[in-house]
Amino acid sequence: DERMILQFQITLYGDDERLVMARDITRLHRLEEMRRDFVANVSHELRTPLTVLAGYLETYGDMAEQLPPRLARGLQQMQSQTTRMQNLVNDLLLLSRLENDQGGQDDARLDPASLLETVRRDAEALSGGHHRIEVEVTETRGLLGSEKELHSAVSNLAFNAVRYAGEDCHIVLRWRPCRDGACLDVEDDGEGIDPLHIPRLTERFYRVDKGRSTATGGTGLGLAIVKHVLLRHDARLEIDSRPGEGATFRCVFPAGRLVDDRPQVDCRRA
Numbered sequence: 001d002e003r004m005i006l007q008f009q010i011t012l013y014g015d016d017e018r019l020v021m022a023r024d025i026t027r028l029h030r031l032e033e034m035r036r037d038f039v040a041n042v043s044h045e046l047r048t049p050l051t052v053l054a055g056y057l058e059t060y061g062d063m064a065e066q067l068p069p070r071l072a073r074g075l076q077q078m079q080s081q082t083t084r085m086q087n088l089v090n091d092l093l094l095l096s097r098l099e100n101d102q103g104g105q106d107d108a109r110l111d112p113a114s115l116l117e118t119v120r121r122d123a124e125a126l127s128g129g130h131h132r133i134e135v136e137v138t139e140t141r142g143l144l145g146s147e148k149e150l151h152s153a154v155s156n157l158a159f160n161a162v163r164y165a166g167e168d169c170h171i172v173l174r175w176r177p178c179r180d181g182a183c184l185d186v187e188d189d190g191e192g193i194d195p196l197h198i199p200r201l202t203e204r205f206y207r208v209d210k211g212r213s214t215a216t217g218g219t220g221l222g223l224a225i226v227k228h229v230l231l232r233h234d235a236r237l238e239i240d241s242r243p244g245e246g247a248t249f250r251c252v253f254p255a256g257r258l259v260d261d262r263p264q265v266d267c268r269r270a
């Protein structure tokens with residue numbers, strides 16, 4: 001379509017002077033759209049061959065005991081790298097869906113307390129008992145949002161705490177009132193993050209320690225997904241951390257997203 005996209009910047013000088021600048025960003029916008037479509041198409045096309053590969057590898061995996069050790073090790077490597085690629089493709093697809101559509105289609109009245117409890121259980125399974133994980137709820141209101149998207153965002157934050165905080169840490173998943181509305185915090189008392197990295201953490205593929213992140217099974221897209229899910233819920237992500245003093249990832253939801261009466265959707269999962 002032939003729409004032109006303009007970006008305006010208004011600068012105030014004193015009480016009665018304004019400087020208005022208009023920039024034609026039509027081309028930039030188109031390029032961004034092409035990038036999104038390309039990523040979405042490639043990820044989609046990669047899904048089927050990866051599923052076929054994973055299927056064969058699983059069948060051969062059942063025969064690993066009969067293989068010479070070197071081949072069995074190779075097979076194991078192929079399996080883990082295929083799983084990594086599948087996670088990457090799934091996260092890329094999820095991210096482009098979050099960027100491309102408006103959101104709001106599956107918004108419902110949610111019960112954050114049960115959502116946090118579900119995530120706590122999954123995080124505990126991932127942690128294998130190496131962390132103390134707790135849920136704290138002091139906000140009684142529910143949340144208007146997409147259960148699937150918020151589950152994915154909170155899981156990413158909680159799994160990151162398990163992966164990066166270090167062993168024997170205390171992790172708290174919290175739903176509490178805050179100045180702007182209500183906050184959903186994921187807090188750990190682990191290794192923390194150098195402030196230098198914090199502004200870039202939500203960029204795609206940005207990692208503090210690439211080697212370690214790959215070893216823990218991360219795709220580098222987790223916090224980008226969190227940021228986009230929150231944007232679709234009129235919410236924002238705040239990150240507080242200092243090396244050696246843990247990290248807090250705070251999802252701030254505006255009052256307009258809160259619902260007073262009892263939420264209808266219980267987010268507990270089997």
Ligand code: ADP
Pocket residue numbers: 156160161162164165188190191192193201202206207208209213214217218219220221222223224247
């Ligand atoms: P991934 O985990 O796949 O690398 P993310 O976008 O989820 O990608 O996270 C980006 C980086 O932020 C991680 O690689 C890690 O270095 C850092 N990080 C995230 N959460 C924590 C945390 N709770 N404590 C310390 N570092 C963290």
